[in-house]
Amino acid sequence: xxxxxxxxxxxxxxxxxxxxxxxxxxxxxxxxxxxxxxxxxxxxxxxxxxxxxxxxxxxxxxxxxxxxxxxxxxxxxxxxxxxxxxxxxxxxxxxxxxxxxxxxxxxxxxxxxxxxxxxxxxxxxxxxxxxxxxxxxxxxxxxxxxxxxxxxxxxxxxxxxxxxxxxxxxxxxxxxxxxxxxxxxxxxxxxxxxxxxxxxxxxx
Amino acid sequence: xxxxxxxxxxxxxxxxxxxxxxxxxxxxxxxxxxxxxxxxxxxxxxxxxxxxxxxxxxxxxxxxxxxxxxxxxxxxxxxxxxxxxxxxxxxxxxxxxxxxxxxxxxxxxxxxxxxxxxxxxxxxxxxxxxxxxxxxxxxxxxxxxxxxxx
Numbered sequence: 001x002x003x004x005x006x007x008x009x010x011x012x013x014x015x016x017x018x019x020x021x022x023x024x025x026x027x028x029x030x031x032x033x034x035x036x037x038x039x040x041x042x043x044x045x046x047x048x049x050x051x052x053x054x055x056x057x058x059x060x061x062x063x064x065x066x067x068x069x070x071x072x073x074x075x076x077x078x079x080x081x082x083x084x085x086x087x088x089x090x091x092x093x094x095x096x097x098x099x100x101x102x103x104x105x106x107x108x109x110x111x112x113x114x115x116x117x118x119x120x121x122x123x124x125x126x127x128x129x130x131x132x133x134x135x136x137x138x139x140x141x142x143x144x145x146x147x148x149x150x151x152x153x154x155x156x157x158x159x160x161x162x163x164x165x166x167x168x169x170x171x172x173x174x175x176x177x178x179x180x181x182x183x184x185x186x187x188x189x190x191x192x193x194x195x196x197x198x199x200x201x202x203x204x
Numbered sequence: 205x206x207x208x209x210x211x212x213x214x215x216x217x218x219x220x221x222x223x224x225x226x227x228x229x230x231x232x233x234x235x236x237x238x239x240x241x242x243x244x245x246x247x248x249x250x251x252x253x254x255x256x257x258x259x260x261x262x263x264x265x266x267x268x269x270x271x272x273x274x275x276x277x278x279x280x281x282x283x284x285x286x287x288x289x290x291x292x293x294x295x296x297x298x299x300x301x302x303x304x305x306x307x308x309x310x311x312x313x314x315x316x317x318x319x320x321x322x323x324x325x326x327x328x329x330x331x332x333x334x335x336x337x338x339x340x341x342x343x344x345x346x347x348x349x350x351x352x353x354x
Binding site for chain 1: 239241245246247273277279286287306310312313346347348350351
């Protein structure tokens with residue numbers, strides 16, 4: 001009886017200890033350099049269509065560190081600059097970058113079809129995913145991250161610009177919002193914080 | 205008397221030419237490049253314009269056979285929101301410069317006549333508010349190009 005019970009107890013103890021340890025790891029504050037938004041922004045959650053025409057949700061990116069950015073393809077200056085800079089960030093992370101995904105959510109779903117987005121995002125980096133969908137769903141997603149976008153009046157030829165958030169929201173592998181990067185933040189800080197997030201929980 | 209009158213006429217002509225020097229004559233462009241995007245998406249063009257004159261100049265836009273439409277724009281980021289606004293002109297101070305660079309002033313190029321590819325050289329005729337123009341070669345760079353000139 002005794003000899004049978006003790007291995008069971010040992011396994012339970014191990015389980016409890018490992019649970020406690022993983023709990024500790026999760027709650028231990030990481031020394032981020034960017035604005036820490038842990039617990040202040042909702043987790044990654046959406047239902048959109050990716051640049052290959054596939055229906056995707058936030059849950060599909062669990063296990064990856066996610067960089068969420070709102071933009072549109074008819075934006076010739078700031079959006080490509082941001083994506084070009086993120087490509088440099090990915091290069092600086094080396095093999096770790098494979099654990100990251102850049103989600104480029106279009107705030108101009110009327111013009112940004114999956115095909116347009118596909119050609120666009122792949123001109124920058126293989127880890128960028130273009131997302132589009134129902135305008136109301138995109139609006140709700142933008143609001144979820146306390147931001148907004150405005151379609152500006154069209155010019156005579158029907159072309160128009162969209163004003164949108166310039167921030168990059170970073171989520172950990174469990175989909176929790178962790179840090180916010182703005183255009184005034186240094187690239188070194190983003191690389192540093194991504195390194196922290198990518199180095200933890202790599203097994204999941 | 206005749207040779208004197210002639211030289212006076214020449215002097216007058218030279219003065220007149222000096223007084224009517226155009227903006228374009230005193231502008232030196234450098235770091236001219238275009239960020240090429242896939243398909244028929246609008247592209248951004250960037251250039252540094254140095255003014256060697258005592259007179260201020262102003263860029264009003266550009267035209268090109270390669271793009272049906274060119275607009276002078278300014279990007280801004282206020283309160284965490286990225287915006288683009290159309291500009292009528294951009295001042296180039298006397299003995300100063302104007303820098304068109306990513307996330308700031310740029311020329312938006314629309315409706316390419318043929319697909320522009322990285323490595324191509326595209327001629328843009330920069331136009332100034334006095335009506336003068338300056339043909340400038342812009343090098344087409346890939347979408348992921350980083351502006352390393354500033």
